[in-house]
Amino acid sequence: MDEFELIQRYFVWPEATANPAVVLSVGDDAALLSLPAGEQLVVSSDTLVSGRHFFADADAFDIGHKALAVNLSDLAAMAAKPVAFTLSLTLPAFDADWLTGFAEGMRSLAQQHNIALVGGDTTRGPLAIGITVMGSVKSDRVLRRDRLQVGDVLVVSGQVGDGGFGLAVANQHPLALTLSDDQQQAVLMRLHRPQPRVALGLALPAMANAGMDVSDGLLQDLQHMLKASGDLSAQLLLDQLPLSSAAQTLLNSDPRFVLEQALSAGDDYELLFAIPTSALPVLDQLSQQLNLPLTVIGQVMQTTQQPTLDLIWQGKPWPYPLPLGYRHF
Amino acid sequence: MDEFELIQRYFVWPEATANPAVVLSVGDDAALLSLPAGEQLVVSSDTLVSGRHFFADADAFDIGHKALAVNLSDLAAMAAKPVAFTLSLTLPAFDADWLTGFAEGMRSLAQQHNIALVGGDTTRGPLAIGITVMGSVKSDRVLRRDRLQVGDVLVVSGQVGDGGFGLAVANQHPLALTLSDDQQQAVLMRLHRPQPRVALGLALPAMANAGMDVSDGLLQDLQHMLKASGDLSAQLLLDQLPLSSAAQTLLNSDPRFVLEQALSAGDDYELLFAIPTSALPVLDQLSQQLNLPLTVIGQVMQTTQQPTLDLIWQGKPWPYPLPLGYRHF
Numbered sequence: 299m300d301e302f303e304l305i306q307r308y309f310v311w312p313e314a315t316a317n318p319a320v321v322l323s324v325g326d327d328a329a330l331l332s333l334p335a336g337e338q339l340v341v342s343s344d345t346l347v348s349g350r351h352f353f354a355d356a357d358a359f360d361i362g363h364k365a366l367a368v369n370l371s372d373l374a375a376m377a378a379k380p381v382a383f384t385l386s387l388t389l390p391a392f393d394a395d396w397l398t399g400f401a402e403g404m405r406s407l408a409q410q411h412n413i414a415l416v417g418g419d420t421t422r423g424p425l426a427i428g429i430t431v432m433g434s435v436k437s438d439r440v441l442r443r444d445r446l447q448v449g450d451v452l453v454v455s456g457q458v459g460d461g462g463f464g465l466a467v468a469n470q471h472p473l474a475l476t477l478s479d480d481q482q483q484a485v486l487m488r489l490h491r492p493q494p495r496v497a498l499g500l501a502l503p504a505m506a507n508a509g510m511d512v513s514d515g516l517l518q519d520l521q522h523m524l525k526a527s528g529d530l531s532a533q534l535l536l537d538q539l540p541l542s543s544a545a546q547t548l549l550n551s552d553p554r555f556v557l558e559q560a561l562s563a564g565d566d567y568e569l570l571f572a573i574p575t576s577a578l579p580v581l582d583q584l585s586q587q588l589n590l591p592l593t594v595i596g597q598v599m600q601t602t603q604q605p606t607l608d609l610i611w612q613g614k615p616w617p618y619p620l621p622l623g624y625r626h627f
Numbered sequence: 628m629d630e631f632e633l634i635q636r637y638f639v640w641p642e643a644t645a646n647p648a649v650v651l652s653v654g655d656d657a658a659l660l661s662l663p664a665g666e667q668l669v670v671s672s673d674t675l676v677s678g679r680h681f682f683a684d685a686d687a688f689d690i691g692h693k694a695l696a697v698n699l700s701d702l703a704a705m706a707a708k709p710v711a712f713t714l715s716l717t718l719p720a721f722d723a724d725w726l727t728g729f730a731e732g733m734r735s736l737a738q739q740h741n742i743a744l745v746g747g748d749t750t751r752g753p754l755a756i757g758i759t760v761m762g763s764v765k766s767d768r769v770l771r772r773d774r775l776q777v778g779d780v781l782v783v784s785g786q787v788g789d790g791g792f793g794l795a796v797a798n799q800h801p802l803a804l805t806l807s808d809d810q811q812q813a814v815l816m817r818l819h820r821p822q823p824r825v826a827l828g829l830a831l832p833a834m835a836n837a838g839m840d841v842s843d844g845l846l847q848d849l850q851h852m853l854k855a856s857g858d859l860s861a862q863l864l865l866d867q868l869p870l871s872s873a874a875q876t877l878l879n880s881d882p883r884f885v886l887e888q889a890l891s892a893g894d895d896y897e898l899l900f901a902i903p904t905s906a907l908p909v910l911d912q913l914s915q916q917l918n919l920p921l922t923v924i925g926q927v928m929q930t931t932q933q934p935t936l937d938l939i940w941q942g943k944p945w946p947y948p949l950p951l952g953y954r955h956f
Contacts, residue, residue, distance in 0.1 A: 321667060325855065326772050327704035327839050328671035330764075338650060339668060341745065342657035343713035343759060347752040375656035384672035386715075386757045416670065423676040423753065428715045430672060430759035435659075443655050510656050526654065 299392055301420050308401040309385065314414035319381045319434075322416075329416035331382055337434040340378035344369050345386075348425035353468065358396045360490040361427065362403030367492045368513065369431035370411055371567040374499030375511035377441035378433030380411045385418035386428035411496055441499060441571070445508040446527035450572035452534070452596040453506075453581065455495050457542045458516055459556065462563020464489025473548060473555055481544035488542075492567040497588055502571055505580050509571030515562040519570060521607060524598075529605045534596035536561075536611040554618050557611070572598055628721055630749050637730040638714065643743035648710045648763075651745075658745035660711055666763040669707035673698050674715075677754035682797065687725045689819040690756065691732030696821045697842065698760035699740055700896040703828030704840035706770035707762030709740045714747035715757035740825055770828065770900070774837040775856035779901035781863070781925040782835075782910065784824050786871045787845055788885065791892020793818025802877060802884055810873035817871075821896040826917055831900055834909050838900030844891040848899060850936060853927075858934045863925035865890075865940040883947050886940070901927055 299307075305324060314323045322330035333339060346365045348354045366383065373380050385404075389397075408415060413431070463485040466474035474482070495511070502509055508527065512519050524530045539560045541549065549556045573581060578594070585592040599606075609616035628636075634653060643652045651659035662668060675694045677683045695712065702709050714733075718726075737744060742760070792814040795803035803811070824840070831838055837856065841848050853859045868889050870878065878885045902910060907923070914921040928935075938945035 321766070322769075322771070327701045328669045328707070328760075328762075330705070330769060331668040331670060332766070333662070333668065335664075339660040339662060339761075340657045341660060341711070341713060341759075341761065343715050343747045343757070345715040345717060345748055345750055345757060347717060347750050350750060350752060372656045376659070378657070382670070384670060384759055386672050386674040386759075388674065388676060388755060418672045419674055421674055421676050421679060423679060423755065426717060426752065426755060428672070428674060428757035430670075430713055430715075431657075432668075432670065433657075437650070437661070440651075440659060442651070 304392070304420055308397045309415060311405055311415055313409060314416060317382070317412065317414040320414045320416055323414065324417055329382065331416070331432070333381070333434045336436065338437050340373055340376045340433040340435055341430065342369060342372035343428065343430040344372065345426060345428040354425070356490065358399030359403035362400040363407050363491050365427040365429055366404050366407050367494050368567060369429045370413070370494035370496055371492070371511045371513065373431055373433040374494050374496045375441065375509060375569060376433070376435060377439055377499045377503045378435040379500060380413035380496060381432050381434050382414045382416045383429055383431040385415060387418065387420045388423040388426040389420060390423070390425055439503040441502050441506060441509045443508055443510040443523045444526035446523055446530055446572050446598050447507050447574065448530060448598055448600045450507055450574055450598040451578070451594045452520070452532060452570065452572055452598065453592050454512065454516070454540065454568055454570050454595050455498055455590055455592055456568040457540045457591065458512065458566050458568060459545050459560030459563060460485045460488035460542050461492070461565030462559030463544055465563065465565070466559070473552055477544050477547060481547065484542065485544050489565060492565065494567060495569045498569055498590060501584055502569070505577040506571040506573050509569055512566045512568045512570050514564045516570065517561045517607070523570070524605060524607065529601055531599040531601045531606045532596055533599055533608040533610060536609055536616055538593060538595045540591050540593040633721070633749055637726045638744060640734055640744055642738060643745060646711070646741065646743040649743045649745055652743065653746055658711065660745070660761065662710070662763045665765065667766050669702055669705045669762040669764055670759065671698060671701035672757065672759040673701065674755060674757040683754070685819065687728030688732035691729040692736050692820050694756040694758055695733050695736050696823050697896060698758045699742070699823035699825055700821070700840045700842065702760055702762040703823050703825045704770065704838060704898060705762070705764060706768055706828045706832045707764040708829060709742035709825060710761050710763050711743045711745045712758055712760040714744060716747065716749045717752040717755040718749060719752065719754055768832040770831050770835060770838045772837055772839040772852045773855035775852055775859055775901050775927050776836050776903065777859060777927055777929045779836055779903055779927040780907070780923045781849070781861065781899065781901055781927065782921050783841065783845070783869065783899050783924050784827055784897045784919055784921055786869045786920065787841065787895050787897060788874050788889030788892060789814045789817035789871050790821070790894030791888030792873055794892065794894070795888070802881055806873050806876060810876065813871065814873050818894060821894065823896060824898045827898055827919060830913055834906040835900040835902050838898055841895045841897045841899050843893045845899065846890045846936070852899070853934060853936065858930055860928040860930045860935045861925055862928055862937040862939060865938055865945060867922060867924045869920050869922040
């Protein structure tokens with residue numbers, strides 16, 4: 299099977315050309331897209347490499363889902379509407395079962411978010427999935443990370459730490475193995491099939507000053523926001539962190555382990571954003587409307603001398619050093 | 628060095644934010660681009676994997692140049708103006724010299740074509756370079772491959788086959804080694820530093836009905852055009868193929884080897900396009916203006932029963948079977 303046949307069989311999806319933004323999809327030298335008048339283009343690329351971003355023996359459906367999900371999460375973090383994506387797939391060998399599962403995982407998520415696969419390439423080599431995702435946004439509705447304001451409250455969606463707990467289960471960490479089977483399955487699901495918060499992202503510019511997604515760990519990502527916003531400081535209330543039932547089960551026996559996952563493990567793909575206190579009532583409405591927890595976890599502070607990030611736990615400073623999160627290289 | 632430092636040091640280029648289309652470059656969850664009003668977005672992705680698309684010990688500057696060049700060639704083939712690109716770089720290890728050379732090769736070509744590097748990621752793994760390139764085009768000025776008309780003459784830019792000769796030199800093919808040192812250097816240069824025909828592409832919609840770039844071999848690429856245009860047929864006059872001095876040197880001793888490179892080797896990155904005969908006088912003007920040979924090599928024919936691709940050599944059908952060109956998977 300050559301590249302053209304492979305693409306035709308697994309990656310030419312009729313719904314792509316039904317998307318009104320898609321003028322030309324797979325088949326020419328490039329794809330052609332038409333954005334709504336007055337909207338800007340949001341672009342992000344993320345590559346997942348076997349053995350680094352997922353286990354080599356991971357389920358193909360999950361790999362397809364996750365590769366697109368982490369890219370959609372970047373669009374969500376900019377408050378962009380998904381439009382189209384390209385896929386660069388490097389495969390060690392032709393494997394029909396694997397390709398079927400991979401394409402299904404990717405396609406079902408693409409359909410949920412009405413994003414069209416419009417191009418890319420396949421080549422032979424160690425398994426890697428490169429995706430470039432494109433979205434559109436009105437220029438005055440972009441959610442940037444460098445617009446934090448002193449006094450803003452910090453909010454995170456969903457629950458944090460489950461990506462880390464999922465990895466701990468997969469790595470047979472003794473503490474993670476004390477979780478019930480259901481809890482283990484739940485955190486593995488969160489690791490393998492993260493749900494990009496696209497609807498939340500689209501709603502945020504009406505209330506939020508700044509936002510980003512939590513992919514490298516809450517602490518590291520928050521530090522990026524504080525730095526980009528002019529070296530601001532912040533206080534995090536660790537007792538407020540929204541934890542899953544699995545995390546809560548472990549909290550009494552090993553709070554340090556639990557909070558390290560919540561603060562420093564990557565792979566959560568929740569949104570972290572900042573709103574003025576005046577927007578708190580709207581936050582509750584939005585949470586109900588989306589059926590998604592939106593939890594205040596801290597506040598942006600004026601920097602006095604050096605920028606600081608204070609972690610408060612049970613009324614006192616958190617006593618342990620914390621790893622900064624996932625470092626890519 | 629972590630990913631953020633690496634990107635900051637090698638891949639944040641001040642000229643990117645000077646590009647008026649770039650609203651936000653590297654640093655947020657995604658880049659933000661503003662296209663000229665009324666223009667459509669052209670998108671293409673191409674990944675180069677070490678050991679398949681370039682030699683593992685190839686010069687880093689050349690790898691950086693070529694990875695961007697092959698993507699720019701896809702924009703040229705759509706008649707699109709380059710705007711921005713993302714880079715997904717997978718590296719086996721941190722190597723400052725290699726990264727410096729690679730970034731310089733990519734950056735100098737990017738500057739020539741005023742295209743901004745606006746995002747991407749780096750990760751550890753076997754060397755691979757994934758690029759997604761974006762351009763803009765007025766909707767009535769797109770150069771598509773599926774618009775060939777019966778009677779159109781087929782034109783190719785520059786010279787064809789040198790990518791194949793370069794590979795033959797690199798592989799120490801006995802015939803290629805009979806070339807002079809200068810000729811060997813010239814074809815290697817064509818292999819390692821192809822020049823995307825961006826200016827030609829932008830000029831073509833005024834005269835051409837259809838076009839594409841020659842990346843997988845002239846024969847295979849022409850067949851894709853004929854098929855996409857409704858199973859048309861064509862005649863190629865092999866005596867007309869524009870050959871470099873290196874190719875001409877070998878033509879008498881082994882015409883079969885020479886024409887196989889010209890017709891079936893990939894990696895030329897010239898444009899193949901079709902114009903009505905009425906446009907032939909304008910073709911000469913354009914060739915002079917761009918200082919680039921534009922050579923008529925055949926004609927599009929009506930299909931009578933089955934689509935055919937007739938190869939004529941010295942007044943007779945070409946007697947040898949020809950490989951179809953580079954097959955990616």
